[in-house]
Amino acid sequence: MKEISIGIIGCGAIGLKHIQNFSSMDGIKEIMICDASEKRLNFIKRKFKISKAFTSVEDIVQNSDALCISTPNSLHFTHALEAINAGKDVLVEKPMTTISSDAEKLVEEAEKRKVILAVGCQKRFNKDYQHLKATIHQGRIGKPIFVRARMLIEGPYRGWKAIGDWWYSKEFGSGALIDTGSHMIDLILWIFPFSVTRVSGFLGKNMDLPVEEYAFCILGLENNLTAILELGWFTKNDEKLEVVGTMGGIEAKNKLGFRDYLVSKLKLNKDEWYFQDRAFVMSVLRRKIVPPLSTGMDGLKVVRIVERIYEQSQLPQ
Known part of the structure; x- marks a missing residue:
């Protein structure tokens, strides 16, 4: 079997999850890491027995066959x-970019250079969501009419263990909508490949942060389908997707466990993250996207919708 070297750019909590995944699968001959912190690089090198570490993005790009970006x-x-x-082939964490013109540029350049461009939307690899999609497409709930999507994570509240405060920074393009909404919007568009014809949203916050802590959004899709999204940073992790049709309904829940991403508690666990990363490696080896991996065009659609919601919503001062 052919093998590739993969470089992980950004070694925060999510980068560590990717390192864990790639360390445990076939098709990887070498893992390299890149981060602005030499202290963090040295720690991860010891933890995962990685020999090549860089503080320069240019250096890791030149030395790797494919890149995973989690900055x-x-x-x-x-x-x-x-x-x-x-x-080089690229797996970039969601959101692919923070503005649609940048996302369009990535798609254009990837097509021009014939490289793989994938986006980290691992919810597609969740078995319950895959079952929900199959059930709907089998016609078992009739014509879908209404979708309710919820993703609440701990955010800046008690128990949150994200590394770095960029999560709460306008400069770094964060906020509950772009953070959690990117996942759930991608999930809806993956299950229902319809165009979004209208959007509305409400942004809010409870703490003194420069970005929104919660968002309520409504998406109007073709075929008279309406989706309501409840998104936010709260004290309890809660995620589910419910679809109601003319003949019945179906609901899938996903238990979140962000604490599992900490170095001290990393476990070999072949979850939706693992199967997403595995699909990326297989896409690189086969030279085509392996479904249901999210493509650059999929990522662009999500960025455009998030951008539209931000444009017509105003965050309270």
Whole structure:
């Protein structure tokens, strides 16, 4: 079996999850890491027995066959574009970018250079969501009419263990809508491949943060389908997707466990994250996207919708 070297740019909580996944699968001959913190690089090198570590994005791009980008949101575009321009395949964490013009540029350049561009939307690999999609497409609930999507995570409240405060920064392109909404919007568009014809949203916050802590959004899709999204950073993790049709309904829940991403508690667990990363490796080896991996065009659609919601919503002062 052919093997590739993969470089992980950004070694925060999510980057560590990718390192864990790639360390446990076939098709990987070497893992390299890149981060701005040499202290963090040294710690991860010891933890995972990694020999090559860089503080320069240019260096890891030149030395890797493919790149996994898990840096703060506003850096996704710059790092992904550098990798694509070097002819490297890329898996970039959601959101693909923070503005649609940047996402369009990535899709355009990836197509021009014939490289794989995938987006980290691991919810597609959740078995319950896959079952929900199959049930709907089998016609068992009739014509879908109404969707309710919820994703609440701990955010800045008690128990949250994210590394770094960029999560709560406008400069780095964060906020509850772009953070959790990117997942649930992608999930809805994956299950229902319809165009979104209208959007509305409400942003709110309880703490003194420069970004929204929660968002309520309504998406109007073709075929008279309406989706309501409840998104936010709260004290209890809660995620589910409910679809109601003319003949019945179906609901899928996903228990979140962000604490499992901490280095001290990392376990070998072949979950939806693992199967997403595995699909990316297989896409690189086969030279085509392996479904249901999210493509660059999928990522662009999500960024456009999030952008539209932000444009017509106002965060209270």
